Amino acid sequence: MALPPKKTSSTSPSAVSMADLARELGVSMTTISRALSDHHSIGAATKQRVLKLAKKLNYQPNHLAAALRRGQSRLLGVVVPYIEGKFFPSVIQGIEQAASKAGFSVIVCQSHENVELERRNVETLLNAQVAGVLVSLARNTQEFHHFDKVRSRGIPLVFFDRIPAGEQVNSVVLNDHEGALQATRHLLEQGCRRVAHLAGPQHINIYRHRRQGYLDALAAFGIAPDEALIDYSDMTTEDGAAAMRRLLALPNPVDGVFAAGDSAILGAMQLLKSKGISIPRDIALAGFSNEGFTAITEPRLTSVDQRCEEMGEAAVRLFLELAAAPHAPFAQRQVVLQPELFVRESSLQRQP
Amino acid sequence: MALPPKKTSSTSPSAVSMADLARELGVSMTTISRALSDHHSIGAATKQRVLKLAKKLNYQPNHLAAALRRGQSRLLGVVVPYIEGKFFPSVIQGIEQAASKAGFSVIVCQSHENVELERRNVETLLNAQVAGVLVSLARNTQEFHHFDKVRSRGIPLVFFDRIPAGEQVNSVVLNDHEGALQATRHLLEQGCRRVAHLAGPQHINIYRHRRQGYLDALAAFGIAPDEALIDYSDMTTEDGAAAMRRLLALPNPVDGVFAAGDSAILGAMQLLKSKGISIPRDIALAGFSNEGFTAITEPRLTSVDQRCEEMGEAAVRLFLELAAAPHAPFAQRQVVLQPELFVRESSLQRQP
DNA sequence: TTGTAAGCGTTATCAT
DNA sequence: ATGATAACGCTTACAA
Numbered sequence: 001m002a003l004p005p006k007k008t009s010s011t012s013p014s015a016v017s018m019a020d021l022a023r024e025l026g027v028s029m030t031t032i033s034r035a036l037s038d039h040h041s042i043g044a045a046t047k048q049r050v051l052k053l054a055k056k057l058n059y060q061p062n063h064l065a066a067a068l069r070r071g072q073s074r075l076l077g078v079v080v081p082y083i084e085g086k087f088f089p090s091v092i093q094g095i096e097q098a099a100s101k102a103g104f105s106v107i108v109c110q111s112h113e114n115v116e117l118e119r120r121n122v123e124t125l126l127n128a129q130v131a132g133v134l135v136s137l138a139r140n141t142q143e144f145h146h147f148d149k150v151r152s153r154g155i156p157l158v159f160f161d162r163i164p165a166g167e168q169v170n171s172v173v174l175n176d177h178e179g180a181l182q183a184t185r186h187l188l189e190q191g192c193r194r195v196a197h198l199a200g201p202q203h204i205n206i207y208r209h210r211r212q213g214y215l216d217a218l219a220a221f222g223i224a225p226d227e228a229l230i231d232y233s234d235m236t237t238e239d240g241a242a243a244m245r246r247l248l249a250l251p252n253p254v255d256g257v258f259a260a261g262d263s264a265i266l267g268a269m270q271l272l273k274s275k276g277i278s279i280p281r282d283i284a285l286a287g288f289s290n291e292g293f294t295a296i297t298e299p300r301l302t303s304v305d306q307r308c309e310e311m312g313e314a315a316v317r318l319f320l321e322l323a324a325a326p327h328a329p330f331a332q333r334q335v336v337l338q339p340e341l342f343v344r345e346s347s348l349q350r351q352p
Numbered sequence: 353m354a355l356p357p358k359k360t361s362s363t364s365p366s367a368v369s370m371a372d373l374a375r376e377l378g379v380s381m382t383t384i385s386r387a388l389s390d391h392h393s394i395g396a397a398t399k400q401r402v403l404k405l406a407k408k409l410n411y412q413p414n415h416l417a418a419a420l421r422r423g424q425s426r427l428l429g430v431v432v433p434y435i436e437g438k439f440f441p442s443v444i445q446g447i448e449q450a451a452s453k454a455g456f457s458v459i460v461c462q463s464h465e466n467v468e469l470e471r472r473n474v475e476t477l478l479n480a481q482v483a484g485v486l487v488s489l490a491r492n493t494q495e496f497h498h499f500d501k502v503r504s505r506g507i508p509l510v511f512f513d514r515i516p517a518g519e520q521v522n523s524v525v526l527n528d529h530e531g532a533l534q535a536t537r538h539l540l541e542q543g544c545r546r547v548a549h550l551a552g553p554q555h556i557n558i559y560r561h562r563r564q565g566y567l568d569a570l571a572a573f574g575i576a577p578d579e580a581l582i583d584y585s586d587m588t589t590e591d592g593a594a595a596m597r598r599l600l601a602l603p604n605p606v607d608g609v610f611a612a613g614d615s616a617i618l619g620a621m622q623l624l625k626s627k628g629i630s631i632p633r634d635i636a637l638a639g640f641s642n643e644g645f646t647a648i649t650e651p652r653l654t655s656v657d658q659r660c661e662e663m664g665e666a667a668v669r670l671f672l673e674l675a676a677a678p679h680a681p682f683a684q685r686q687v688v689l690q691p692e693l694f695v696r697e698s699s700l701q702r703q704p
Numbered sequence: 705t706t707g708t709a710a711g712c713g714t715t716a717t718c719a720t
Numbered sequence: 721a722t723g724a725t726a727a728c729g730c731t732t733a734c735a736a
Contacts, residue, residue, distance in 0.1 A: 015505070017728095017729055017730085018729065018730065019729075019730095027706080027707085028706065028707045028708075029707090029708095029729090029730080029731095030706070030707060030708080030731085030732080031705090031706060031707075033730070033731065033732085034705095034706085037731090041705060041706080042705070042706085043705060043706085046705080046706085060475075060478065060479060061479065061729090061730085062420070062479075062481070062728085062729050062730070063479045063480060063481075063730095064416055064419050064420045064425065064480075064481050064728090064729080064730090065420050065712090065728070065729035065730040065731090066729080066730050066731070067416050067712095067730090068414070068416045068417050068420050068712050068713070068714090068728090068729085068730075069711080069712050069729080069730045069731045069732085070712085070730085070731065070732095071712070073416065075459075075480070082441075083435055083441045083444065084438065084441045084442075084644075086436060089434075089435045089436045089441070090436075092435065093462070096461075096462065105459070105461075105476050105479075105480065106459075107427075107457070107458075107459040107460075108459075108460050109448075109457075109458075110445070110448065123412075124457050126412065127412060127413065127414075127415045128415060128416075128427070128457065129414070129415075129416050153367075266648065270648070273650075292436075292645070293644070293645050293648055296618065296622075296645055296648070296649065297648065298650060369712095369713055369714090370713065370714070371713075379722075379723085380722065380723045380724070381713090381714085381715095381723090381724095382715090382716090382722065382723055382724080382725095383721085383722060383723075385714070385715065385716095386721090386722085389715090393721055393722080394721070394722085395721060395722085398721080398722085413713090413714085414712085414713050414714070415714095416712090416713080416714090417712070417713035417714040417715090417728090418713080418714050418715070419714090419728095420712090420713085420714075420715095420728050420729070420730090421713080421714045421715045421716085421727080421728050422714080422715065422716095422728085423728070705736105706735100706736085707734105707735080707736075708733105708734085708735075708736095709732100709733095709734090709735100710731105710732090710733090710734105711730100711731090711732095711733105712728105712729105712730090712731090713728105714727100714728085715726105715727090715728090716725100716726085716727085717724105717725085717726080717727100718723100718724085718725085718726095719722105719723085719724085719725105720721100720722080720723075720724095
């Protein structure tokens with residue numbers, strides 16, 4: 001019996017490699033590699049021997065080496081504006097689930113709504129040799145050259161939720177138009193006749209579509225749009241309160257508000273309550289995103305749910321398809337998910 | 353705009369390497385490496401030439417190769433129970449900031465409060481050859497052997513917030529005892545005399561310490577502890593409501609509640625409001641974590657802030673120290689942060 | 705079915 | 721101050 005130079009010396013930083021297995025078994029490294037990666041050209045018996053020894057010696061593959069050799073890792077890079085709130089964590093959750101199922105790990109970067117950081121994040125991910133990049137754009141990203149390098153290296157690039165304007169890209173988005181349409185229609189069905197809209201920056205697809213959904217719902221009810229009832233902002237809670245204050249000062253008062261985001265509608269709600277205005281009796285409210293806090297305000301807030309996890313899963317599925325087709329056709333793929341309106345007390349019983 | 357990715361050689365997936373620079377400049381790769389990594393043995397002039405060419409050719413270092421060669425990447429692995437809510441995103445934010453400053457990227461994994469997933473996450477991180485591992489334990493982790501491999505490979509291991517019980521580890525924690533003490537003392541100072549406590553699982557350090565802080569505050573006011581006033585649960589909103597219902601049924605009613613988490617105190621608040629019990633007049637409330645929603649409930653909730661970002665930064669600092677001392681002394685380092693009580697209406701004006 | 709050997713792009717150890 | 725060269729651990733033509 002061969003005397004092992006070192007057994008498991010407790011502070012052995014070096015793991016067991018394929019070479020070790022090969023030596024131990026008296027076969028070549030090729031055989032080991034094939035056995036471990038389930039290659040077809042390998043004898044069943046040999047494979048078993050290798051697998052057994054690998055388990056016994058607790059062999060751990062060095063993914064770095066494999067990635068270097070193959071020119072690509074099993075890492076999936078994700079860039080999001082932020083991870084607070086409910087939306088992005090849930091999307092990431094969906095991504096992780098789907099990615100892990102396909103044998104990929106996920107590395108998440110935040111752009112903090114800052115193009116410059118977004119640019120650096122993309123560099124970081126490329127340096128890590130990620131196999132793919134999934135992005136939801138920062139608020140102020142209006143120029144997209146930092147993604148050229150991703151494409152030119154042939155790395156699958158998928159945008160989700162906030163996608164580039166006027167570009168042909170692979171994307172997964174919610175049908176924001178439909179969500180806004182449903183929410184606004186719901187307010188109208190509850191008896192509202194002067195519905196205001198708290199809109200986000202219009203260079204961002206989601207906010208543009210939500211505004212259009214709002215307008216189309218009005219049109220369907222034969223109501224003429226009124227720009228005075230549309231407030232444009234960054235949709236923070238403060239923005240929502242300020243907008244509400246402005247709307248209250250209007251000669252002809254509003255009786256409903258649909259906001260393109262939950263923070264804004266929260267701000268509006270807080271202002272209304274501070275003024276003693278009843279919700280939904282005097283003014284009905286509906287938001288967008290179905291954030292966690294919509295269920296704890298009083299009254300609870302009606303809001304459009306965004307199918308967060310589905311979005312993450314869909315983004316990964318799209319990535320996998322792109323990765324499977326090395327020199328993919330020029331056509332970029334779009335996936336559109338259907339929203340769901342969660343009706344709560346902030347918008348109910350307007351017409352008894 | 354940036355539609356076609358064909359700039360130079362349209363489908364050139366291969367980046368420029370150090371060998372390319374060397375050839376171009378007629379020097380050796382060693383020189384290139386030295387110039388780029390700011391080694392001391394290098395002529396200033398040569399260095400400039402290399403740097404200039406590198407910039408011109410847009411050289412991007414292949415971190416994978418460097419990591420393989422050095423046996424370690426510039427990635428920092430983080431394992432957290434979940435990323436929803438405010439606490440973990442903020443900690444991660446602190447980690448990213450500090451890590452990026454030190455030239456590290458961060459890869460985040462969620463254990464979803466599941467040891468089995470936590471175990472797999474650790475494996476994933478090791479496979480990615482992370483330079484360090486930062487962990488906050490899952491709720492049901494009571495056995496810590498899956499971290500042995502991290503240590504035995506000589507990879508710095510730092511726990512934060514939820515740390516292993518009865519083990520000597522490097523850790524960054526909040527002074528939970530002090531936070532609970534402050535919150536409970538505050539309730540007592542507001543005139544409460546029968547303060548209940550919604551406690552979390554006692555095998556988790558933070559909940560154990562919060563309970564002790566609660567007890568010590570009572571003792572400081574000469575109040576005998578009463579186990580009937582302590583409710584043990586997983587601290588969800590539902591748990592909080594159920595606990596409150598139980599407390600209300602007590603013959604001798606409580607006049608204050610301190611919960612070891614904000615979700616639980618939220619549940620308690622919702623139940624009290626549904627029963628028409630006035631907060632804080634009849635019962636004063638205080639929670640722990642200073643979650644975002646504590647500022648939007650009515651009344652707003654008093655809560656203990658956990659210095660989330662500082663915790664992240666401290667964890668990275670600790671990692672960097674450990675990484676700097678290759679064969680560190682046996683002593684493990686502890687960092688303790690001081691909490692801050694945010695007093696809001698849910699606990700005020702009990703004694704007019 | 706199995707083996708040989710040439711890299712992948714760096715860093716590190718020599719020597720010059 | 722610079723260079724030649726050998727690893728790091730794995731994949732993959734190409735041979736046998």
